[in-house]
Amino acid sequence: MRPNLRPWLKGPATAWRVAGSPVCRLLLLAVLWAVLPGVAAAQGPDAVDCQQCHGDREMFAADDSATARMFVPDSLLRETRHQKLRCADCHPEHASGFPHEASAKAVQCQSCHKQEGAEWAPSIHAANARTAGDAPNCVSCHGNHTVLGAADRRSPTHPLNLAAMCGRCHSDPRIIGTYFMAPSGAQARVAVAQYYETVHGNALTRDGLVVSATCNDCHGAHKILPAKSPESSVNHANIPKTCGTCHVGILESYEQSAHGKAIGNGAAGAKPAPVCTDCHSGHQIVRADQPKWFMGVVEECGTCHRRLYETYFTTYHGQVTKLGFGLTAKCSDCHTAHEIRPRTDPQSSVYPANLQRTCQRCHPAANANFVKYYSHGDSHERTRYPALYWASMGMNLLLAGVFGFFGIHTLLWMNRLAINHVRSRRAAKAPSEEKAP
Amino acid sequence: MSELLSVSNRGEGPYLRRFTVLDRTLHALVIVSFLGLVMTGAPLRFPFSGWAHTLSRLLGGFQTAGFVHRVCAIITFGYFAAHLAKVTVLLFRTTDKKSIFWGPNSMVPQPKDLRDVIQMFKWFFGRGPQPRFDRFSYMEKFDYLGVFWGVAIIGASGLMLWFPEFFARVLPGWAFNVATIVHGEEALLALGFIFTIHFFNVHLRPGKFPIDLVIFTGSATADYMKEEHPLEYERLQQAGRLAELETPAPSRQFYVWSLILGFTSLALGITMIVLVLWGALR
Numbered sequence: 001m002r003p004n005l006r007p008w009l010k011g012p013a014t015a016w017r018v019a020g021s022p023v024c025r026l027l028l029l030a031v032l033w034a035v036l037p038g039v040a041a042a043q044g045p046d047a048v049d050c051q052q053c054h055g056d057r058e059m060f061a062a063d064d065s066a067t068a069r070m071f072v073p074d075s076l077l078r079e080t081r082h083q084k085l086r087c088a089d090c091h092p093e094h095a096s097g098f099p100h101e102a103s104a105k106a107v108q109c110q111s112c113h114k115q116e117g118a119e120w121a122p123s124i125h126a127a128n129a130r131t132a133g134d135a136p137n138c139v140s141c142h143g144n145h146t147v148l149g150a151a152d153r154r155s156p157t158h159p160l161n162l163a164a165m166c167g168r169c170h171s172d173p174r175i176i177g178t179y180f181m182a183p184s185g186a187q188a189r190v191a192v193a194q195y196y197e198t199v200h201g202n203a204l205t206r207d208g209l210v211v212s213a214t215c216n217d218c219h220g221a222h223k224i225l226p227a228k229s230p231e232s233s234v235n236h237a238n239i240p241k242t243c244g245t246c247h248v249g250i251l252e253s254y255e256q257s258a259h260g261k262a263i264g265n266g267a268a269g270a271k272p273a274p275v276c277t278d279c280h281s282g283h284q285i286v287r288a289d290q291p292k293w294f295m296g297v298v299e300e301c302g303t304c305h306r307r308l309y310e311t312y313f314t315t316y317h318g319q320v321t322k323l324g325f326g327l328t329a330k331c332s333d334c335h336t337a338h339e340i341r342p343r344t345d346p347q348s349s350v351y352p353a354n355l356q357r358t359c360q361r362c363h364p365a366a367n368a369n370f371v372k373y374y375s376h377g378d379s380h381e382r383t384r385y386p387a388l389y390w391a392s393m394g395m396n397l398l399l400a401g402v403f404g405f406f407g408i409h410t411l412l413w414m415n416r417l418a419i420n421h422v423r424s425r426r427a428a429k430a431p432s433e434e435k436a437p
Numbered sequence: 438m439s440e441l442l443s444v445s446n447r448g449e450g451p452y453l454r455r456f457t458v459l460d461r462t463l464h465a466l467v468i469v470s471f472l473g474l475v476m477t478g479a480p481l482r483f484p485f486s487g488w489a490h491t492l493s494r495l496l497g498g499f500q501t502a503g504f505v506h507r508v509c510a511i512i513t514f515g516y517f518a519a520h521l522a523k524v525t526v527l528l529f530r531t532t533d534k535k536s537i538f539w540g541p542n543s544m545v546p547q548p549k550d551l552r553d554v555i556q557m558f559k560w561f562f563g564r565g566p567q568p569r570f571d572r573f574s575y576m577e578k579f580d581y582l583g584v585f586w587g588v589a590i591i592g593a594s595g596l597m598l599w600f601p602e603f604f605a606r607v608l609p610g611w612a613f614n615v616a617t618i619v620h621g622e623e624a625l626l627a628l629g630f631i632f633t634i635h636f637f638n639v640h641l642r643p644g645k646f647p648i649d650l651v652i653f654t655g656s657a658t659a660d661y662m663k664e665e666h667p668l669e670y671e672r673l674q675q676a677g678r679l680a681e682l683e684t685p686a687p688s689r690q691f692y693v694w695s696l697i698l699g700f701t702s703l704a705l706g707i708t709m710i711v712l713v714l715w716g717a718l719r
Contacts, residue, residue, distance in 0.1 A: 322484035325499045365602035372610030391615045395622035402626060406634040412561035417643045
């Protein structure tokens with residue numbers, strides 16, 4: 001914890017070895033107990049000493065922020081997680097006390113916070129700090145002298161404050177203009193603003209629920225990587241695991257589904273399968289009973305299952321859904337939301353033997369006949385759905401016949417009336433013209 | 438001036454009775470229920486059209502629209518039953534039972550109707566005079582039989598879709614797929630026919646434009662009868678039965694209400710056919 005204490009401990013350690021007998025050691029211990037604070041004061045200034053200057057508002061009253069930052073009153077330090085540290089622990093170059101150099105070196109938090117430092121090092125923030133010098137470091141998020149810890153309600157890293165803190169940069173027009181103007185940055189440009197509208201953001205800001213996911217829960221706190229990085233917690237392949245950290249039961253179901261297995265295989269050239277965010281999105285997560293969501297998810301299924309999507313909309317279920325009403329069956333009502341198994345799987349909700357139970361969720365009296373309904377019937381497929389094909393064909397012929405006959409009938413009638421009209425006008429005119437000359 | 442809006446009021450009198458109160462009432466029910474069915478049903482058939490979303494919300498959402506659709510279906514079954522009952526009663530009461538199924542007063546298509554169709558096409562091409570119709574032209578018979586067939590087909594398929602669990606006791610599930618296709622296509626046929634062909638033949642063609650209120654007021658002038666149904670007029674004249682059909686002109690108030698119902702129905706129907714064509718062609 002206090003690496004800079006080692007130098008002055010060396011002296012007494014030698015004395016300890018020299019003082020052989022237990023009695024001598026006890027005596028030495030007593031002496032040490034009495035003089036240690038004095039030794040410490042001699043080796044590096046205590047906060048109390050630094051306060052003599054840095055606690056004096058007058059001394060750092062200049063307007064520029066660099067000077068103002070050096071005003072570190074005792075009250076500021078009293079409640080931090082670092083209250084037991086001494087100034088020189090973080091500012092070792094000032095260990096010699098006053099007078100010291102005018103400018104302090106960058107504080108090396110990772111000298112204690114090794115794991116966090118190691119996580120931050122490969123992050124997109126660290127990379128940008130190295131190349132452009134324009135990225136948040138420890139103090140950007142945690143503060144400098146007032147490190148409170150994420151559990152403290154006043155800390156910028158507290159769940160209720162975190163999104164606003166990330167938004168300081170991620171909603172900043174300068175940052176957006178510099179880093180997120182590529183087409184791939186479309187989502188990042190509005191990420192924070194959209195987050196507040198999601199079910200997660202609402203739970204935090206409206207319901208004050210701190211267990212709801214905020215930025216770091218999905219993106220990580222220190223090892224923040226862009227989604228395209230395979231190591232990123234928000235990489236497509238890692239999304240189920242990330243969301244599953246909280247949604248444990250959903251992850252269990254999903255892993256059993258055709259989609260989950262496809263993602264789980266991870267085999268090169270495997271069919272792409274949807275993960276959580278493909279249906280729920282990342283920053284537009286809405287409740288599943290909202291029209292915006294249930295229409296969106298049908299569209300999402302349709303991006304791969306095109307023919308099933310099109311035929312669904314020829315059924316009453318699909319027609320009502322398309323009109324924006326949520327009561328009739330949508331994809332997930334029959335296929336389940338997360339444990340979507342192929343219809344050949346005996347555990348699938350649409351396995352023939354299970355269909356009756358599935359339909360009965362909405363149609364309590366559904367019998368064996370009832371479930372012979374084609375939820376995705378296609379009247380264009382003569383071999384698979386002959387009844388639909390011929391019914392459709394027959395109706396088309398009937399319509400073509402009736403409209404064909406009466407369409408021609410009507411057009412010819414109008415034509416005849418027009419001819420007769422012109423002729424009668426001419427006939428009425430003719431005698432008067434003869435009389436004129 | 439408004440008297441002349443309806444072709445049934447134009448020309449010389451006297452006014453002659455053409456439709457009974459029951460016929461007129463049933464036709465008014467056909468209009469109201471059919472427009473209700475079309476407006477609540479068409480959004481389902483064209484859910485990809487913007488107007489379908491607007492219309493379904495205007496009607497109170499799909500559940501309310503579905504409720505209105507079913508109420509209109511009940512009205513439809515009601516007028517269908519009432520008409521069948523009327524024909525049955527006639528069958529028992531009329532001494533000349535054959536006249537219901539054959540002859541100038543019957544709705545059954547007969548050789549004369551085929552001859553009239555051929556004659557009509559000859560006239561279209563300037564090869565002869567316009568056919569002279571009796572009490573019902575072949576177009577009116579087609580309208581009537583179209584409703585007859587349409588109510589049976591749409592009604593049966595609609596009942597299947599209304600009570601699928603009940604009908605699934607005997608029918609396989611795919612019968613409801615067939616019912617969906619038949620119900621939707623037959624409905625398209627019905628509304629397409631009524632809102633274009635029927636509207637043109639009866640109301641909008643030159644000579645009749647803008648409206649023919651005889652089905653509402655029940656009576657028309659002698660001149661109208663000579664023009665539209667000359668054979669019937671002459672037949673009645675020869676039989677000396679014109680006098681018993683003479684009736685007072687419709688009251689001004691009744692006439693104005695008929696105009697309002699007629700024009701409202703025309704406007705709604707034309708609006709719906711435009712929307713449906715828009716939905717079908719997109």
